[in-house]
Amino acid sequence: MKKAYKAERVSWPVTILLILGLITVIFPLYMALVIALKQPSEMTNSIAGLLSLPKSFSLSNFREAMRVTDFWRSLLNSFLITFMNLVISIALHSVIGYVVGRNRGSSKFYGFVYLYIISGMFVLFAILMMPLVKQTAQMGIANMAGIICCYVVFYMPMNMMLYSGYLVNIPLSLEEAARVDGAGTWKTYWSIIFPIMKPMHATVAVLTALGTWNDVMTPLVIMSGSGMNTLPLAQMTFQTQFGTNYNLAFASYLLALLPILIFYLFCQKQILNGVVNGAVK
């Protein structure tokens, strides 16, 4: 820790320690990759055998994993759920954040609405889980639509808080100017306020998308028995089919991790900013 401070110039010892520390991050992924590229016959019980590079490069495990787990179908489901949730969340949560943020100070009703929705943050999924399963089944939405409804509601408290917090930075005079020009409240919102909140849309999008994409529990309880899978859920559903063919299983795991890794590669800065903004606010 002392070293971390003394750095007037570039501190090579710390740099090297940090690079060595990266092994802990990379090793599990390396392990997954080499196993996914090998054939069952190449797997031995020694460490060297398990972790060495494959003799020949073949993507056959990946092809097989895609077939067994119906990869494209699960990917499409995951993508649809995340995308629809994002679109609906950004639309609804920014509206509620705006209305509540603008009126919370002057109206008791909106003050109550704010507290009511915020209190939802404390409600655990554990307590909602079983009633929600019954409820979505009764409503006939024990499918992706039900899951999207759940997500839109689960992320509402946090996102509303983020939006109404951001609204403080937007001067009221902007809206008033539009109103003088004869624009209604609805139109003013969509043409002036919504575009101005763009930085917050990015934060909300990152937090909501990461949470939705990786979530297992909600689709697990709500879609169970429907034969539908999301990408992570498919890994659980097909555990029995993988059996002891770990090469196949690891190919499938990597395929499940790949979309988010690619996304991270291209939007690293936005993701890091979004995550920090969301947590700190």
Add this chain to the structure above:
Amino acid sequence: MKKINDRERTYLFMTLPILALFFCFNTLPLIKGVIYSFTNFEGYGSYDWVGLRNYTDLFQDARVGRSYLFTVKLAVTSTVVVNVLSLILALGLSSKIKFKSALRGMYFIPNILGALVVGYIFNYFFTYILPAMTKTTSMLASTRWAWVAIVAVCAWQSVAMNTIIYISGIQTVPEEVYEAGSIDGATGWFKFRNLTFPLIMPFFTINMVLCKKNFLMVFDQIMALTKGGPAQSTESISYLIYNNGMAGGQFGFQSANAVVFFVLIVALSVAQTKFGSSKEEQL
């Protein structure tokens, strides 16, 4: 006057459908959950009111008690491990180093990956790789060590997130504070303990909230690593509620468990807010 009414009507028109949706998928199931907790509902068929029996049974149920002990043990250990590691990492990543942004980017990777799939990958590591390295049996098969493996996997993912938050905290500490400190001879541990740490206290609070949320509700990792075993030694509260409530015919009983868990979490959150805000240092 009419203009104002128009505006208010539009506001209401925007708010009410959203409120209805929120009520339908948050408040309504919450109320139902509380109602089920007073019944002997098995998840199907008819059921009767049992009053407070689920709650009295809950406090005598050894399996439930074990799951609370396990979850608390896991959460406390993980929180300590994660915060120590991520503070060290954040200090390192905030100092003058080469490849700073690349390193920060790499260290964040575990956080974006799905916990379930990460759990499956580590499951293999603990079942085959680690025993082969150390010539022992699998940690996951041992009632004494399985929880340590779970802590390790939870930490692997959470350190990334907490580090990023500490880094943004350290960035808020102005250079002058250190300059003034170095005149007074503050270096090393003393400097960290008395200058850096008090100033990043708000970020410590954020991390505590995150840790609480991640570790007390741990589910994916359990599902992927041990499924509660061996011998029910690693059943987290969430896992027990899911497992016995959904499939084990204990819908009513586990609802009571969920209600108790919920009350505990709310109490903890309130305590945390009070404690957190009283400890923060203002610059």
